[in-house]
Amino acid sequence: MKHIISVLVENKFGVLARIVGLFSARGYNIASLAVSATLDPKISYMTIVIESQDEKILEQIKKQLNKLINVVTVIDFTKKEHVGRELVLANVKYSIKNKARLGVIFSKYIGKIVYHKDDTAIIEAVGDQSQIKSLLDELNKLGVRELARTGQLAISKKIIRR
Amino acid sequence: MKGAKILIESLNRAGVEVMFGYPGGALLPIFDEIYDADIKFILTRHEQGAAHAADGYSRATGKVGVCIATSGPGATNLTTGIANAYMDSIPMVAITGQVKSFLIGNDAFQEVDTTGITRSITKHNYLVKDVKDLSRTVAEAFYVASTGRPGPVLIDIPSDVQMADTEFIWPEVVDMPSYKPTYFADPGQIKKAAKLIAKAKRPVIYAGGGVITSAACLELRKLAERIKAPLTWTLMGIGCFPVTHELSLGMLGMHGTAYANHAIMGSDLIIAVGARFDDRVTGRLDVFAPDAEIIHIDIDPTSISKNVKVDIPIVGDAKNILRELLEQIKKSPDTGEWLKTVKNWKKKYSLKYKDVGKIKPQYVMEQTYESTKGGAIITTEVGQNQMWAAQWYKYAEPRTFISSGGLGTMGFGFPAAMGAKMGCPDKQVIDIAGDGSIQMNIQELATCVANKINVKVFILNNGYLGMVRQWQELFYKKRYSQVCLSSPDFVKLADSYGAAGILVTKKEEVKPAIDKALEIDNTVFVDFHIEPEENVYPMVPVGEAINKIIGGLA
Numbered sequence: 001m002k003h004i005i006s007v008l009v010e011n012k013f014g015v016l017a018r019i020v021g022l023f024s025a026r027g028y029n030i031a032s033l034a035v036s037a038t039l040d041p042k043i044s045y046m047t048i049v050i051e052s053q054d055e056k057i058l059e060q061i062k063k064q065l066n067k068l069i070n071v072v073t074v075i076d077f078t079k080k081e082h083v084g085r086e087l088v089l090a091n092v093k094y095s096i097k098n099k100a101r102l103g104v105i106f107s108k109y110i111g112k113i114v115y116h117k118d119d120t121a122i123i124e125a126v127g128d129q130s131q132i133k134s135l136l137d138e139l140n141k142l143g144v145r146e147l148a149r150t151g152q153l154a155i156s157k158k159i160i161r162r
Numbered sequence: 163m164k165g166a167k168i169l170i171e172s173l174n175r176a177g178v179e180v181m182f183g184y185p186g187g188a189l190l191p192i193f194d195e196i197y198d199a200d201i202k203f204i205l206t207r208h209e210q211g212a213a214h215a216a217d218g219y220s221r222a223t224g225k226v227g228v229c230i231a232t233s234g235p236g237a238t239n240l241t242t243g244i245a246n247a248y249m250d251s252i253p254m255v256a257i258t259g260q261v262k263s264f265l266i267g268n269d270a271f272q273e274v275d276t277t278g279i280t281r282s283i284t285k286h287n288y289l290v291k292d293v294k295d296l297s298r299t300v301a302e303a304f305y306v307a308s309t310g311r312p313g314p315v316l317i318d319i320p321s322d323v324q325m326a327d328t329e330f331i332w333p334e335v336v337d338m339p340s341y342k343p344t345y346f347a348d349p350g351q352i353k354k355a356a357k358l359i360a361k362a363k364r365p366v367i368y369a370g371g372g373v374i375t376s377a378a379c380l381e382l383r384k385l386a387e388r389i390k391a392p393l394t395w396t397l398m399g400i401g402c403f404p405v406t407h408e409l410s411l412g413m414l415g416m417h418g419t420a421y422a423n424h425a426i427m428g429s430d431l432i433i434a435v436g437a438r439f440d441d442r443v444t445g446r447l448d449v450f451a452p453d454a455e456i457i458h459i460d461i462d463p464t465s466i467s468k469n470v471k472v473d474i475p476i477v478g479d480a481k482n483i484l485r486e487l488l489e490q491i492k493k494s495p496d497t498g499e500w501l502k503t504v505k506n507w508k509k510k511y512s513l514k515y516k517d518v519g520k521i522k523p524q525y526v527m528e529q530t531y532e533s534t535k536g537g538a539i540i541t542t543e544v545g546q547n548q549m550w551a552a553q554w555y556k557y558a559e560p561r562t563f564i565s566s567g568g569l570g571t572m573g574f575g576f577p578a579a580m581g582a583k584m585g586c587p588d589k590q591v592i593d594i595a596g597d598g599s600i601q602m603n604i605q606e607l608a609t610c611v612a613n614k615i616n617v618k619v620f621i622l623n624n625g626y627l628g629m630v631r632q633w634q635e636l637f638y639k640k641r642y643s644q645v646c647l648s649s650p651d652f653v654k655l656a657d658s659y660g661a662a663g664i665l666v667t668k669k670e671e672v673k674p675a676i677d678k679a680l681e682i683d684n685t686v687f688v689d690f691h692i693e694p695e696e697n698v699y700p701m702v703p704v705g706e707a708i709n710k711i712i713g714g715l716a
Contacts, residue, residue: 017278018281021282025282064464067462067463067464069286069340
């Protein structure tokens, strides 16, 4: 089962290693991880996506996360209302044929060309998990040369008390 | 003020009386300050000895133990001792020197990534990159180490930070918004627990090291007596309740008493206090205590429902919770029948050994108890010696049994005894050792003699790595693979260090030798040549239900 977990942490060196260590020590692979400072520069916000094989172990990891000295809050969004988004940057071949096909794609998804020169176009697109998945399927048909993804970002629909 | 001096001032403010350690290149500025410091410094002969000594000091006194070692090999030598303290939740502050901050990551001489290496074996660790952070870091380290579920905290200090100048400001209050341990539990949970206790027919209290950490032994005893429930304890819980009390079941688990294991398996309610359902305690999990509902009191939420599903979790400090619980229990359950059953088990499965042939280790422990009137602090190494020490000495007070529980570190007992003696100079401190374990930190004999730290080491010498041999005998067709070991002449060895040595080969020499060792005003090695293939019983094989007890007379 896929879990999206957000963690508010103190913005200090070593904190990321502590968090990641809890997953790796148990043989868990992190599907995606996004980190950045919040409006309070002393605090960072992480969104971690993992595929859990064993709910009991995940429960233990969440408790262990909470136990870390630098962790302020841990929220598992799995059963909570939230908005999840991911941003994708893709380098595709910019041919006349592709130009038309990209037009069709952008009519269905939130995306645009942010850079182009000669036969190269860099596409930016945003969406939730299923949108990104089908967008990538379509882009793949055009020939994606390089791809960078932020991984999921998630935020709760209700304000979460810190 | 220079960083090195700030460290010493901060340790003074934190109330440090003694520290154990070893100097080195990356610590020269700090050791120059130690030269004038008011803190008693014990120079060990190996950094691992320093870490275990700080650990033993902490276990004997309840205070935070402090050890210090240089960068690189100094730090890596500390790690076993740090991991040992971590597994048993012992408050410790470990200080390491580090290469100059601008050299970190350059494979400098004696450089290792100390905070990286110790991340998973400390409760928290710090790399101090700015001297302005040093005093606050020390204050935080002592606070984190000693509060909540205690544990070791490491501070890594680059040598240029030790030499850098800043104003010394000691934070009187530690402010850590993201670290707030829970001390007082949810009253609703306590009420629920009281209700469950009232209707129990076959309750058992299962107490662990957390009871000792929280100084809740009196409250625990009151609870047992109030609800008339038999009480068993873990290795870490030894001393939380008197062995001689009529409700005592002794230790449970793999080498626990048969009656403790039968009682826990037959119970309808387990009240776990400051214990964590370790695999050595529960045995096979899917058949563990099948009829029991479980109340689990622990300060660490990660301990709850980790191995065993808990019905009523209560997170908080054991002492506070037990006090509240005692107030909430209006009516004691009727446990008359249950206590009768338990009493029969105690009679039928009492601890026994066959006292024939060579000296029996159980006999040595019994005589040690007789000679010390139960008033000594017993430390242990790991293996058979540890289990005999756990089973055959009638502990009555907390902090009188000091043993490596979680990590199972051979070589722990001797330096731990040294630390315990520093903390409790008026007590007899005896390390119960094996001939294998004692050789893992034997260099600390020099430390003991040089500092007149008079501890006694009783070597239960069977010429084997006894516990591994026992497993090979029972589960590997007696194919003794690398368990037969030779040892030096321990009497001569002790003598060469300036300590005293006594050789004991006959049963009738045991008691006089113990008495003599206790009288000698020096560190003493007593080399008991015991029955070579004596086994520790009772025993539950790994992966079996804990009432599937094998072997011996149990």
